[in-house]
Amino acid sequence: MSDMIDVGDMENISLGATVLGTGGGGDPYVGKLLAIEALRRHGPVRTIPLDALPDDAHVVTCGAMGAPTIVIEKIPSGEELAKALRYYEAASGRRVTAVIPFEIGGVNSCLPIAVAANLGLPLVDADGMGRAFPELQMCTFNVHGLDACPVVLADERGSLAMVETRSAAEAEGIARALCIRMGGQANVISFPMTGKECRMSAVPATISLARGIGRVMREAASGRRNPLKALIAHLATTHYGLAKRLGAGKISDVARQFRNGWAIGTVTIAPFDGGEPFRLQVQNENLIVARGGEVLASVPDLICLLDIDTAAPLPTERLRYGQRVNILGIRAPEILRSEAALRIVGPRAFGLDHDYRMLA
Amino acid sequence: MSDMIDVGDMENISLGATVLGTGGGGDPYVGKLLAIEALRRHGPVRTIPLDALPDDAHVVTCGAMGAPTIVIEKIPSGEELAKALRYYEAASGRRVTAVIPFEIGGVNSCLPIAVAANLGLPLVDADGMGRAFPELQMCTFNVHGLDACPVVLADERGSLAMVETRSAAEAEGIARALCIRMGGQANVISFPMTGKECRMSAVPATISLARGIGRVMREAASGRRNPLKALIAHLATTHYGLAKRLGAGKISDVARQFRNGWAIGTVTIAPFDGGEPFRLQVQNENLIVARGGEVLASVPDLICLLDIDTAAPLPTERLRYGQRVNILGIRAPEILRSEAALRIVGPRAFGLDHDYRMLA
Numbered sequence: 223m224s225d226m227i228d229v230g231d232m233e234n235i236s237l238g239a240t241v242l243g244t245g246g247g248g249d250p251y252v253g254k255l256l257a258i259e260a261l262r263r264h265g266p267v268r269t270i271p272l273d274a275l276p277d278d279a280h281v282v283t284c285g286a287m288g289a290p291t292i293v294i295e296k297i298p299s300g301e302e303l304a305k306a307l308r309y310y311e312a313a314s315g316r317r318v319t320a321v322i323p324f325e326i327g328g329v330n331s332c333l334p335i336a337v338a339a340n341l342g343l344p345l346v347d348a349d350g351m352g353r354a355f356p357e358l359q360m361c362t363f364n365v366h367g368l369d370a371c372p373v374v375l376a377d378e379r380g381s382l383a384m385v386e387t388r389s390a391a392e393a394e395g396i397a398r399a400l401c402i403r404m405g406g407q408a409n410v411i412s413f414p415m416t417g418k419e420c421r422m423s424a425v426p427a428t429i430s431l432a433r434g435i436g437r438v439m440r441e442a443a444s445g446r447r448n449p450l451k452a453l454i455a456h457l458a459t460t461h462y463g464l465a466k467r468l469g470a471g472k473i474s475d476v477a478r479q480f481r482n483g484w485a486i487g488t489v490t491i492a493p494f495d496g497g498e499p500f501r502l503q504v505q506n507e508n509l510i511v512a513r514g515g516e517v518l519a520s521v522p523d524l525i526c527l528l529d530i531d532t533a534a535p536l537p538t539e540r541l542r543y544g545q546r547v548n549i550l551g552i553r554a555p556e557i558l559r560s561e562a563a564l565r566i567v568g569p570r571a572f573g574l575d576h577d578y579r580m581l582a
Numbered sequence: 583m584s585d586m587i588d589v590g591d592m593e594n595i596s597l598g599a600t601v602l603g604t605g606g607g608g609d610p611y612v613g614k615l616l617a618i619e620a621l622r623r624h625g626p627v628r629t630i631p632l633d634a635l636p637d638d639a640h641v642v643t644c645g646a647m648g649a650p651t652i653v654i655e656k657i658p659s660g661e662e663l664a665k666a667l668r669y670y671e672a673a674s675g676r677r678v679t680a681v682i683p684f685e686i687g688g689v690n691s692c693l694p695i696a697v698a699a700n701l702g703l704p705l706v707d708a709d710g711m712g713r714a715f716p717e718l719q720m721c722t723f724n725v726h727g728l729d730a731c732p733v734v735l736a737d738e739r740g741s742l743a744m745v746e747t748r749s750a751a752e753a754e755g756i757a758r759a760l761c762i763r764m765g766g767q768a769n770v771i772s773f774p775m776t777g778k779e780c781r782m783s784a785v786p787a788t789i790s791l792a793r794g795i796g797r798v799m800r801e802a803a804s805g806r807r808n809p810l811k812a813l814i815a816h817l818a819t820t821h822y823g824l825a826k827r828l829g830a831g832k833i834s835d836v837a838r839q840f841r842n843g844w845a846i847g848t849v850t851i852a853p854f855d856g857g858e859p860f861r862l863q864v865q866n867e868n869l870i871v872a873r874g875g876e877v878l879a880s881v882p883d884l885i886c887l888l889d890i891d892t893a894a895p896l897p898t899e900r901l902r903y904g905q906r907v908n909i910l911g912i913r914a915p916e917i918l919r920s921e922a923a924l925r926i927v928g929p930r931a932f933g934l935d936h937d938y939r940m941l942a
Contacts, residue, residue, distance in 0.1 A: 309746070313673040381756055382746040386669070392741055396763055400743075403759035 226266040227335055227345065227429070232258050234436030239331035240535040241435050241453065242428070244524040244552075246485075246507030247328015247354030248286060249537050256300040257332045260339035267338040270320060272348040272426040279319045279417030282307065283350055284337050285330035287358065287375075287397065288407030289485045289506065298378055302409035303337045306376035310411050313384055314372065322346040322420065324361055324412060326428040327354025327507070328537070333409075345429065350413065352425035352462075352555045353524050355567060356484055356506040358397060359390035363413045365563045366423035373397050374411040377404035402483045425557055431460055439533060449533035450548055457552060464553040464581060468511065468518045470494055470530060473545045478504070478538070489527075489541055491549065500549060502527075504538050509572050511549060520574065522559065522567045523581045524552035553581045586626040587695055587705065587789070592618050594796030599691035600895040601795050601813065602788070604884040604912075606845075606867030607688020607714030608646060609897050616660040617692045620699035627698040630680060632708040632786040639679045639777030642670065643710055644697050645690035647718065647735075647757065648767030649845045649866065658738055662769035663697045666736040670771050673744055674732065682706040682780065684721055684772060686788040687714025687867070688897070693769075705789065710773065712785035712822075712915045713884050715927060716844055716866035718757055719750035723773045725923045726783035733757050734771040737764035762843045785917055791820055799893060809893035810908055817912060824913040824941060828871065828878045830854055830890060833905045838864070838898070849887075849901055851909065860909060862887075864898050869932050871909060880934065882919065882927045883941045884912035913941045 227235070236250035243250075261267065275281070284303050307318060321341075323334045326349040338345040350361035358370060370390035375383045375397055383400050387393040393412070401408040415423075434456060442452035450467070457465040471493040478487030484506050491500040498514040508525035511518050519525050527536045530546040558567060559580060569576040587595070596610035603610070621627065635641070644663050667678060681701075683694045686709040698705040710721035718730060730750035735743045735757060743760050747753040753772070761768040775783075795813060802812035810827070817825040831853040838847030844866050851860040858874040868885035871878050879885050887896045890906040918927060919940060929936040 313744070379752065380748045381752055383756060383760075384673070384744040386742040388740045392739065396741055396743060396760065399759050399763035400756065403756055 225269050228266040229258050229261045234433045238432030238435030243327030243354045244507045245538040250329050250332050252297050253329035253332030257335040260336040264339045268344040269347040270344050275417040277418040281320045281415050281420045282318050282411050283324035283413045284321050284334050284411050285324050287410045288401050296407050302376040304340050306374040306411045309382050310374045320344045320346050323349040325351035325354045331432050347429045348424035348426050349428045354507050358394040360567045363423050364390040368415050370412050375400050375408040398483045461555050466551045468549040468551045470548045476541050519551035519581050520569045522554040526550040551581045585629050588626040589618050589621045594793045598792030598795030603687030603714045604867045605898040610689045610692050612657050613689035613692030617695040620696040624699045628704040629707040630704050635777040637778040641680045641682050641775050641780045642678050642771050643684035643773045644681050644694050644771050645684050647770045648761050649840055662736040664700050666734040666771045669742050670734045680704045680706050683709040685711035685714045691792050707789045708784035708786050709788045714867050718754040720927045723783050724750040728775050730772050735760050735768040758843045821915050826911045828909040828911045830908045836901050879911035879941050880929045882914040886910040911941045
């Protein structure tokens with residue numbers, strides 16, 4: 223890939239990030255606009271491949287946390303993350319030399335690009351989830367034992383909070399309480415780490431992956447080819463390896479609520495072939511899809527609903543009765559499928575009574 | 583007063599602080615034990631009269647926030663406040679030269695003594711409330727325009743959070759969310775200020791006041807004199823000026839719940855003389871007492887219930903059906919009765935539809 227991200231890349235990245243958002247991660251639309259604005263003002267952002275990151279780099283993750291249903295209502299100014307990063311630097315006495323998305327899925331692919339442009343920092347071509355997950359401790363950085371703290375949160379009213387805890391799960395609990403108080407959505411800096419730590423724990427090349435997904439799907443659409451087929455073919459050439467159509471149908475019910483700071487719900491999809499409906503469980507992201515008693519795919523593998531006509535990936539907050547969708551499964555990259563990773567991002571970490579079986 | 587606080591002062595201070603807690607502030611019992619332990623280990627704490635505080639002193643308030651009903655269940659180790667103070671110092675690059683209670687009422691009279699002893703710091707003989715109040719922004723420091731932030735909170739699980747906001751009321755909101763997440767009670771450092779700022783905004787001589795109240799009440803009790811009469815006579819000689827028995831009766835109902843991080847409730851007292859019952863409204867502290875349509879006393883004046891036999895001041899979390907009580911009103915010191923102060927600690931600041939009328 224080119225080692226620069228410019229305005230022209232943002233449509234591809236935000237489309238790819240919506241696929242990788244697996245229903246959640248927040249609609250990239252607002253993040254894309256913030257990134258475009260920042261890139262226009264400050265010029266392109268340089269990306270660093272994970273394996274080229276120097277040992278002594280000082281990297282922090284950045285992004286937004288909260289319910290995706292709220293991210294589309296409460297629009298950030300773009301200054302919050304920069305404020306949080308500067309607050310971290312002042313309190314820690316450290317200088318940040320690169321930023322990385324804590325998740326590639328959804329809006330958190332774009333916000334770090336905006337921050338990198340605004341602050342003149344390079345962006346690591348990698349992330350901490352390889353998709354989107356609802357909780358902070360579900361980062362590969364935590365799986366590899368890195369400290370999530372200090373976690374700095376900022377809201378659009380100018381409030382800041384810096385959190386230190388003994389574990390990433392406790393940091394998640396406190397940050398979630400702050401996030402709810404901040405209106406259901408907050409901007410977050412976390413996991414300060416060295417370049418060496420980042421190299422051994424991040425999911426590699428996911429900014430490139432998002433851009434690649436967006437490019438092949440948009441090229442297919444403009445060439446009147448099938449974007450879903452193009453997507454499946456493209457993913458087979460990446461380190462994710464496998465994508466598979468699990469079924470298709472019409473959404474017959476969406477039960478969704480805002481609870482404990484998350485968008486929680488169940489989506490029922492009536493298949494075109496008749497028979498048992500598909501049931502999809504959601505906690506910000508699509509967690510598990512089953513039909514009859516059979517689990518078709520579950521976390522950490524990715525589950526995406528795509529509009530049957532346009533192949534547009536559909537975030538959970540946009541789902542509604544009557545939509546006709548393809549259900550796509552994407553195998554998670556290897557780093558998410560280790561035993562240590564499955565304890566943190568496998569089905570049981572979400573309270574689901576199901577052992578992970580890799581999509582095959 | 584002597585300018586040292588030693589183990590022998592703690593019974594007097596904690597009794598006086600319970601009176602000044604006006605039903606809230608948290609039972610000083612645990613705080614007293616922590617202070618005694620710290621004084622035994624490190625020797626007496628030096629107090630500084632407010633007017634002797636140097637201009638360039640760097641003072642922070644310290645204490646606990648949360649529902650007093652929880653403070654008696656979730657016992658601090660005594661390390662939390664010291665950790666919070668050191669965290670503030672490390673993040674701000676400032677060195678704290680003295681501590682001050684943010685409120686003198688209840689447990690927050692004792693915790694700063696424990697911190698001062700543990701860290702070898704002097705204690706300012708003053709506080710930010712002259713009593714107890716349920717919210718952080720109800721400090722005289724805020725009335726005088728000082729910044730509450732950074733506010734640092736620590737819990738007994740080793741979690742820390744540092745908060746920066748644009749107003750003390752917003753800091754209260756965020757700190758309250760953290761406090762609830764931390765189990766309903768948290769240890770708090772706030773209002774970093776210079777000695778000069780402290781001198782112009784604190785309620786003076788309230789550590790001495792608490793000790794003096796405790797001393798005269800305990801001396802009266804041991805000399806078989808009436809502690810309530812001794813208390814009323816003593817307060818007339820202080821800068822508070824007036825205390826007055828408002829009635830007496832038997833508690834006939836206590837409706838209390840833990841809501842939004844506070845102990846909220848209504849206490850009904852059936853008077854011995856028959857007629858209309860007294861009704862006392864509580865938000866951690868006793869806010870207002872009325873009989874029939876008539877308000878007898880309200881914030882910021884102090885309302886205390888004292889056991890009719892022993893004159894022991896009764897915290898709201900200890901109230902129960904059948905207790906026989908004297909109802910005592912104490913006029914608030916002048917600094918709490920200014921127009922600016924009443925906007926923040928007057929009846930309407932608590933949602934009560936009543937103008938303040940000074941106890942007379």
